[in-house]
Amino acid sequence: MSPFWLSLKLAFWTTILLIPIGLMIGRFLAYSDVRGRAWLEALVYLPLVLPPTVLGYYMLVTLSPNHVVGQSLSFVFNEPLVFSFEGLVLASLVVNLPFAVQPCQQAFSAIATDTREAAWVSGLSATKTFARIELPQCWLGVLCAATLTFAHTLGEFGVVLMVGGNIAGETRTLSIAIYDSVQAFDMPAASGMTVALLIFSILALVIVRVAGMQQRRIR
Amino acid sequence: MKKSATLSNNGALQVRLTQQTPFALNVSLQCARGELLALTGPSGSGKTTVLRSIAGLNHTASGYIAVNDRVWQDTETGQFQTAQQRRVGLVFQQYALFPHLDALDNVQTAMSHVARAKRKQRAQEWLTLANMDGLQHQMPHQLSGGQRQRVALARALAREPDVLLLDEPFSAVDQLTREKLYRELAQIRSTLAVPMILVTHDMLEVQQLADTLCLMHHGSTLQSGEVENVMQRPLNARIARLLGHKNVFSVKFTNHGVGGRLHAFGTCLDIPKPASSQWIPADGDQVDILVDPSAIIMHRPDKPSNGERENPISTVVAESVCLGNDVALKLKVESTGESIAFRLSRHVAKRNSVTLNSQLNVSLLAEGIHLMPHLA
Numbered sequence: 001m002s003p004f005w006l007s008l009k010l011a012f013w014t015t016i017l018l019i020p021i022g023l024m025i026g027r028f029l030a031y032s033d034v035r036g037r038a039w040l041e042a043l044v045y046l047p048l049v050l051p052p053t054v055l056g057y058y059m060l061v062t063l064s065p066n067h068v069v070g071q072s073l074s075f076v077f078n079e080p081l082v083f084s085f086e087g088l089v090l091a092s093l094v095v096n097l098p099f100a101v102q103p104c105q106q107a108f109s110a111i112a113t114d115t116r117e118a119a120w121v122s123g124l125s126a127t128k129t130f131a132r133i134e135l136p137q138c139w140l141g142v143l144c145a146a147t148l149t150f151a152h153t154l155g156e157f158g159v160v161l162m163v164g165g166n167i168a169g170e171t172r173t174l175s176i177a178i179y180d181s182v183q184a185f186d187m188p189a190a191s192g193m194t195v196a197l198l199i200f201s202i203l204a205l206v207i208v209r210v211a212g213m214q215q216r217r218i219r
Numbered sequence: 220m221k222k223s224a225t226l227s228n229n230g231a232l233q234v235r236l237t238q239q240t241p242f243a244l245n246v247s248l249q250c251a252r253g254e255l256l257a258l259t260g261p262s263g264s265g266k267t268t269v270l271r272s273i274a275g276l277n278h279t280a281s282g283y284i285a286v287n288d289r290v291w292q293d294t295e296t297g298q299f300q301t302a303q304q305r306r307v308g309l310v311f312q313q314y315a316l317f318p319h320l321d322a323l324d325n326v327q328t329a330m331s332h333v334a335r336a337k338r339k340q341r342a343q344e345w346l347t348l349a350n351m352d353g354l355q356h357q358m359p360h361q362l363s364g365g366q367r368q369r370v371a372l373a374r375a376l377a378r379e380p381d382v383l384l385l386d387e388p389f390s391a392v393d394q395l396t397r398e399k400l401y402r403e404l405a406q407i408r409s410t411l412a413v414p415m416i417l418v419t420h421d422m423l424e425v426q427q428l429a430d431t432l433c434l435m436h437h438g439s440t441l442q443s444g445e446v447e448n449v450m451q452r453p454l455n456a457r458i459a460r461l462l463g464h465k466n467v468f469s470v471k472f473t474n475h476g477v478g479g480r481l482h483a484f485g486t487c488l489d490i491p492k493p494a495s496s497q498w499i500p501a502d503g504d505q506v507d508i509l510v511d512p513s514a515i516i517m518h519r520p521d522k523p524s525n526g527e528r529e530n531p532i533s534t535v536v537a538e539s540v541c542l543g544n545d546v547a548l549k550l551k552v553e554s555t556g557e558s559i560a561f562r563l564s565r566h567v568a569k570r571n572s573v574t575l576n577s578q579l580n581v582s583l584l585a586e587g588i589h590l591m592p593h594l595a
Binding site for chain 2: 118
């Protein structure tokens, strides 16, 4: 599989798997006032400030067959997760957690408390309030989360290289292929791929901005 | 009201709430069906907490809330029904409409107790009742403040509640709209057979809309009863001031054979003997008095009346402010310097040349003087 399609496949699975998680954690962080919430938030947003190589190192160690977690996951997936596409997806989920959580958290926080209370007083259960009142109001936040996660996964380099290595057709993503091309002085190939990433990144940011404006207009 | 839009026929609401934290609350109130009780008091007195507790959105440490025989909360037996289990119609201060749903869908959301096939038609009926015909497909952000309030009221009624709660529903609309909404609410409430509680700061609103009044301060009920009774006969000077009365004075009371005599404003005011059911001060007691503005009569040199002989006082106009058709006056008693608030209609003030610093003699009618125990 070409690096381009591999990156798209990785971004697709990361986004699909991460959005429900982002919604759940984002909602919890928006509404919960449990003690230790600051610690949980710090943990969720850690990938934003931690150097990718450091995160990649910990992922590599944790997923290796010598670690109890790596052993258990190998048993589940029938193969070691390091240097595999599945391992790449798992690492990508961790790296992109803040990009999925933050827009969702903001979207839930922006819903007026009395709107949720009005739903309860109107007889809607917590589940129905989520589905019929909260989710329709924060779908633009979910769109932002999905776009940012997808775009960031396409461009992720450090953690992908540490956990997935550079196996053609299996773990060689677009950003690694760009690095390879530059190392091999194949500038035209690198240039083509960087333009693709650049265009996609701009599109992603435009979507996020337009969604934000739309959200403000509705409120 | 259309037959399909009638409300359930439930009994009185009983509320007893106490808590120490996060702030002290000690409230007891009752509201009969069809009665509109105004819950009033300064900001932070706990009015909204009481309302939220009735709605099931707040859990007090100790409390009992019941509508007729249905207990919604009883901390002694550990009973607590959630907001979803209680049938409450709540109009929020900022209306809390669902911003992604049009007016019709906002109302339909509160109708899970109605068969799905009938919801749309019934929701339309509630909107009609709230004077929102033709606007059912407007989104909340396309509606004016008054229209949003009407949708919020329609949604609260669509729940077919056992209790209707209104949390300062008129605070976010302009004066013109407010008066229009007062009339609409007065019309709608005459068709409702459920207890209604209105939280408000506005005493004028209380007098126009409510049957009974519960005054709260620092989480406690200070006085409750029929609006007119509480307004005219507050239990003490603090309550009188919280109700917005300005003419509250501290005076000495002496017995005077058939009646009482108050030593105030540098003179003696004669009042009839208080009824035996009322609190009667002892001879020589310091008491507080409330003078009802409607019991202050202006002396007109061109047209003397018998009332002028009753408790006359000589004053000077110290302040004169035009408020619409009225002139709000502050009269300074010449002998003592005390101030009495008084209102006159503009044309009367003009005709009698009542201007700043002019002399104005008034009479305080005995029947409009209310005695209260003196607060130290």
